[in-house]
Amino acid sequence: MLMVIGKATLGEAGKDAALDAFKTMIEASRAEQGCIDYAYALDVIDPSVMHITEKWTDEAALAEHFQTPHMAAFRSALGDLDVQIIDVKKFRTDEGAPLL
Numbered sequence: 001m002l003m004v005i006g007k008a009t010l011g012e013a014g015k016d017a018a019l020d021a022f023k024t025m026i027e028a029s030r031a032e033q034g035c036i037d038y039a040y041a042l043d044v045i046d047p048s049v050m051h052i053t054e055k056w057t058d059e060a061a062l063a064e065h066f067q068t069p070h071m072a073a074f075r076s077a078l079g080d081l082d083v084q085i086i087d088v089k090k091f092r093t094d095e096g097a098p099l100l
Helices: 015-030 059-065 068-077
Strands: 002-010 033-043 049-056 083-092
Touching: 002 015, 002 059, 015 033, 015 083, 049 059
Parallel strands: none
Antiparallel strands: 002 049, 002 083, 033 049
């Protein structure tokens, strides 16, 4: 399994449009074959920070994700908004186990 973990900042200008773009991206990505989970979350302490968490079955699924029409539309939308990707990394991991 691959996990993608990242952060982005959202400027106040166009924040609603950015959130709409994120929602559309989440819904389309979760429908992709090979997507285990796909989520963005606003930081509780600093709501200008968006946390990115994705889980993919393998490299092929993630590579296909980057070729989808909704990814192209998302990149285009971000170019018009005050969103800055701070850090995004992928990790290879196992399926995990319950913590508690």
